[in-house]
Amino acid sequence: MHEQRINYMMEINFEELFYLLLHNLWVIILSGVVVALATFGISAFLLTPKYESTTGLYIMSRQKESILTYNDAQVSTLLTKDYEELISCRYVLETVVERCGLNEKYQDLKKRVTVNNSPDTRIIYISVKDPDPASAQLLANTIREVASVLIKEVTDVEAVNVVDQADLPEEPAEPIILFWTVGGAFIGIFCSILIILIRYLSNDTIKTSEDAEKYLGWSTLAMIPVMETNVEKKSVTKKRKK
Numbered sequence: 001m002h003e004q005r006i007n008y009m010m011e012i013n014f015e016e017l018f019y020l021l022l023h024n025l026w027v028i029i030l031s032g033v034v035v036a037l038a039t040f041g042i043s044a045f046l047l048t049p050k051y052e053s054t055t056g057l058y059i060m061s062r063q064k065e066s067i068l069t070y071n072d073a074q075v076s077t078l079l080t081k082d083y084e085e086l087i088s089c090r091y092v093l094e095t096v097v098e099r100c101g102l103n104e105k106y107q108d109l110k111k112r113v114t115v116n117n118s119p120d121t122r123i124i125y126i127s128v129k130d131p132d133p134a135s136a137q138l139l140a141n142t143i144r145e146v147a148s149v150l151i152k153e154v155t156d157v158e159a160v161n162v163v164d165q166a167d168l169p170e171e172p173a174e175p176i177i178l179f180w181t182v183g184g185a186f187i188g189i190f191c192s193i194l195i196i197l198i199r200y201l202s203n204d205t206i207k208t209s210e211d212a213e214k215y216l217g218w219s220t221l222a223m224i225p226v227m228e229t230n231v232e233k234k235s236v237t238k239k240r241k242k
Helices: 002-010 014-023 025-046 070-078 080-087 090-100 106-110 133-155 177-202 209-216 230-241
Strands: 051-060 113-117 123-130 159-164
Touching (some): 014 177, 025 177, 051 080, 051 133, 080 113, 080 133, 090 133, 123 133, 133 159
Antiparallel strands (some): 051 159, 113 123
16 A cells, blocks of 8 residues: 555646646635735835945055055955954944944844945945934944044054945835735745645545556446435425426
């Protein structure tokens, strides 16, 4: 019996699967629409929008007052990771929390701060997310100012130049409603197809005489007709009495 079940599982009729999915197409579409509407509602009405403001720094280490050497550029590039760590260090963030009068710990602020280095450059971008766009702008500029002073003191660089002032964001950075909605639709469609396929593959009942001969090796000797229901019998009896 175990071998028979294995054979049954291995012999999948893909044409039958196609028609099965086609027959349940309305279920698949409905699932996608329902989940898409649910994720749209969550992202649009339940999640708090967060705005992101970004500022940029350019840091150059010079060994002499007026001459910029190739070695200076190489050293600055290698020190970029050090600058990133200094920007998001405890001292900088605690100073920012105090200056901006935030009612949170520096660890909470750190979760909202992102420091990135533009590839093959010495430009460092500082991004801050906050429910209030003005607060995001203020925090980004304040982090840049505090970090610039610390970088000069720790690494002895001569100047930390501002590439971009923090902008005042007009649109929230997250949640991305379209992404949530489309993602929800795909999740609903995928889950409904998966459930349909699991139910199909786990159903090992014999439905036709061909299934009995194919999976059990039994030949069909006779077919038993389906008996009439009581309702059908009563209707036939009434007709005869008339």
